[in-house]
Amino acid sequence: MQSLSVVILAAGQGKRMKSALPKVLHDVAGKPMLSHVIDRANALSPQIITIVYGHAGEAVRAAFAHNNTLTWTEQSPQLGTGHAVLQAMSGAARTTDVTLVLYGDVPLVSVATLKTLVDDAATNKLAWLTMNVSNPKGLGRIVRDTNGRVREIVEDKDANDEQRKITEINTGFLACPTAWLARWLPMLGRNNAQGEYYLTDILKLAVDEGLTVDTHSPQHEWEITGVNSRDQLAALERTYQMEIAKNLMEAGVTLRDPSRIDVRGTLVCGEDVVIDINCIFEGSVALGQGVLIGAQCILRDCQIGEGTRILPFTMIDSATIGMNARIGPYARIRPGSTLADDVHIGNFVEVKASAIGDGSKANHLSYIGDTTVGKNVNVGAGTITCNYDGANKHRTVIEDNVHIGSDVQLVAPVTVHAGATVAAGTTIWKDVPANTLALNEKTQLAKTGWQRPKKPEKK
Ligand code: UD1
Ligand code: CA
16 A cells, blocks of 8 residues: 545635635535545545645634644745645655645545546556546646647646647646655746646656656546636536435435435435425435435434335434334424334424334424423324423423323423323423323303404494
């Protein structure tokens, strides 16, 4: 195994984003572009990852302060891509066998593509990622000799008319034996249209030294697509989401419309999952076989068991739900909730930090917070757990086979023991013994002669 140094260029200003946020911190699929690049770099198990930062660089560093595996180097002023990589050629990075250059604003390059470059460079070659594209405008062109051997890269601004017709472009990605790079970078000049140190000029140095330059192409153009503006960001987001959608469908998921799903994290599905339109999946979500997700649901960090149906407009966050349950429409399951098999949670029911046992139901208009609900419990419409005294949260326990009528308040801490029944409209403030009926004594009067107030008659 050869040692690898990854250099991520992220010093560019990103002026066209018109944003206070540095470009590489803008999200694709719910994650900063630079995070995507770092994750891909990490998949190659490098010895060191160096991020070259510049404009608003402190904000970029701060956003990754939790990650102590990164090395940061500032490039100021920014004198071109060659100058940028040079900033990363010290310390541990310099002693590695191979260096791979990545871009903080090109987030979707595949690990397989990068691995091809690194493996090639590990056999003493300069491995360069190029691609034939329909619109090469603005990009560096790959100039080849009559035998098809690559000679040099000419930047768009430096190219002649003939060279501008070339459609094979420089993606910017390359892998190179580190010793070669360390030798060449100080040799670069800036005698060109932009007055910059061009990283691309090392290709000609390699050719002049008679070394082997291999070119490779990625499978998809979106792998090498960079982001300079908000419309490009949006376009890349859609491309990425469509790829995820395709992969889900290949794995046996029905998407009612693959252009109307957003996965911001990882979504793992069993077979025959059906997902209706406009659903958002965040963090890590796992859906068991045959799960149905209705339209307009938002699911974050949750596990849903086989055969469970999540009906439209439901939000689930950091929860586990068992098999054959029915949640929604319009339900909200908040963090720390565990719902067992065959549970029914209906419309306008909020569940927070609660465990609900097999077969229990809360079908309408309830708040169940900090509660343990046993098996086969019925929670009537409008039931509220009063869990908060203004300073502390208290738990409610509802044991197996309890029946709670409509419009009940349970003032925690309180326990309703197994088999008990709570009459409609009851306020429970002390424990209910097993198999009893709990009710508040109330009277109902019938007053005769009562005059309902009348509105003044219209003139
Ligand atoms: C560069 C390539 C060009 C290629 C294109 C692909 C050179 C000389 N040109 O063009 O052949 O087709 O990328 O997009 O390499 N950066 C720094 N410091 C700098 C300059 C740039 O960190 O001083 C970073 C930018 O943040 C960006 C990347 O390098 O992530 C590429 O810079 P950019 O200006 O977008 O590309 P070009 O130089 O135009
Ligand atoms: Ca430039």
